[in-house]
Amino acid sequence: MSAPRRRNSIGAGPGMRAALIGVSLLFMAVFLVLPLLSVFTEALRGGFGKYFAAILDADAIAALRLTLLVALIAVPLNMVFGVAASWAIAKFDFWGKSLLITLIDLPFSVSPVISGLIYVLLFGAQGLLGPWLQAHDIQVIFAVPGIVLATVFVTFPFVARELIPLMQEQGTEAEEAARSLGANGWQMFTRVTLPNIKWGLLYGVLLCNARAMGEFGAVSVVSGHIRGLTTTMPLHVEILYNEYNFIAAFAVASLLAFLALVTLVVKSALEWGDRQNPDEVRVAGATL
Secondary structure (H helix, E strand, O other), X not given: OOOOOOOOOOXXXXXXXXXXXXXXXXXXXXXXXXXXXXXXXXXXXXXXXXHHHHHOOHHHHHHHHHHHHHHHHHHHHHHHHHHHHHHHHHHOOOOOHHHHHHHHOHHHHOOHHHHHHHHHHHHOOOOOOHHHHHHOOOXXXXXXXHHHHHHHHHHOHHHHHHHHHHHHHHOOHHHHHHHHOOOOHHHHHHHHHHHHHXXXXXXXXXXXXXXXXXXXXXXXXXXOOOOOOOOOHHHHHHHHHHOOOHHHHHHHHHHHHHHHHHHHHHXXXXXXXXXXXXXXXXXXXXXX
16 A cells, blocks of 8 residues: 655645645735835836935935834834733723723724824814814824824734733733732733733834834825925825826835835844744742
8 A cells, every 4th residue: 555645734735735835925926026126126217326316305304204203103102002901901801891902903994094084083173172272282183293193093903913812822820920929010010921922012013113104094184295394205105106206206115115124024033033932921930
């Protein structure tokens, strides 16, 4: 009797495995690799001189500075919210827990344009809080605060959604053991909970940062497209493209693509670190 054909763990033969890998690679090549290559090709079509001139343009630098500023504000805020919400959901039972989980997922189901319109209705000149803001000379819409608020809204699920399953899987045994040893809440978090979620937290922050820098819809609604003042990099690309300045548009887009590639590299490094240093549930030993 001939030996049975070798199969993988799910029972699929070599043909099925090759077909799945081939379809995945073809999909990645058509919808990811080729578009990225076309961006860099179009950006360099006019030569390196025009490429660097477009990137070093004053409006492009202002857009880059604003993009980084918004991410620098939005990401730490979402990190704090994500850790707090995940800790509450995974470690405690309370009334409204299901509602909180649903609200965390809300930005995934609401169009970014709609989320931007919500802030216009709240903080715009004719909005609910508009007259009060005008009376106190506070501008939210068509200014940096509105861009930050819109970015925070569309990005706040990323950290929480990375941490909630991880913390639920870890359970509460380590924290209960730490409490039995006399640890207070801050000691439990810094010496037990945080070391066990560090890789998931870094991964969530990375995704949040990538989305914050690339957000277009919500920011487009609340920014006002004031060139050099309230245009982030995605908005600056749109302005250049609408002006038929294709080389400059693709040059700035290539910078965004480069940041995305850096994000992928960091993501891979974090995943490698997670495999090399798997999280182990700590019982808060003698350090408490």
